Amino acid sequence: MxxxxxxxxxxxxxxxxxxxxxxxxxxxxxxxxxxxxxxxxxxxxxxxxxxxxxxxxxxxxxxxxxxxxxxxxxxxxSGIEPSCTWKPIHLDLVGNDRPGIVRDITRLLSELGVNLERFTTEVVPAPMSSEPLFHAEALLAVPLGLTLDALQVRLEALADDLMVELKLRPED
Structure with a gap:
């Protein structure tokens, strides 16, 4: 086949x-x-x-x-999948919407050698203020040599600049 x-x-x-x-x-x-x-x-x-x-x-x-x-x-x-050299990490991010947010996040992930396995985004009104909120969910393929703590630190530094809330967890 x-x-x-x-x-x-x-x-x-x-x-x-x-x-x-x-x-x-x-x-x-x-x-x-x-x-x-x-x-x-x-x-x-x-x-x-x-x-x-x-x-x-x-x-x-x-x-x-x-x-x-x-x-x-x-x-x-379709090619043959390479042997698994990554671990799955789930990313959940919510923050005020602004131009360039996807670019900034994906640039950092790319610099760290992290691949996007799944990526879903949407902009929805905030519950109280109706201000636009950006929401992203992703399944990240994180290189085995990159610790979850190191990834968290780099993403949190970016999250502070972007004013977003960020959660990382190992994929079930």
Whole structure:
């Protein structure tokens, strides 16, 4: 079996996932995992599928043909995951919204060699004041050589500058 990673984006409407699933299953493929979401009228997702080697090219062509229906699919062949050289850490961050907050956080994480495994953000009104609050949740892939304490210290220094509340905990 060959493994593919697909990125999908289309105007949101019922039946999008079913069309993708039909296409994958129709070529003997197996839907392994996915993350999908609707945002601002668009539907986007990333998914990993396995397909028999002999059906690989036909599946890729069928997925690209979905463009005629307004469904853009970008196909990448999945590589082999490297051996685990990181530990999972959950990050929860809340603070006053301002431009550049994602840039500043991700710059620091990148400098420390931390990878984002999952990253979700939103801006919501504060309970009492209705001021915009930025909220981020992430699953971080922290290098084994970086201690949780060292990561906490560096992020807390940044959190003070950004005026955000930050929590780190090992992933369950």
């Amino acid at each position: 060959d493994h593919l990673v697909l990125t999908v984006i289309a105007p949101d409407k019922p039946g999008l996932v079913e069309k993708l699933a039909q296409c994958v299953a129709g070529h003997g493929g197996n839907w392994l995992e996915s993350r999908m979401s609707r945002m601002a009228g668009q539907f986007a997702g990333i998914l990993r599928v396995a397909v028999p080697a002999e059906a690989y090219e036909e599946l890729v062509q069928a997925l690209q043909a979905l463009d005629a229906q307004g469904i853009r699919v970008v196909v990448a062949q």
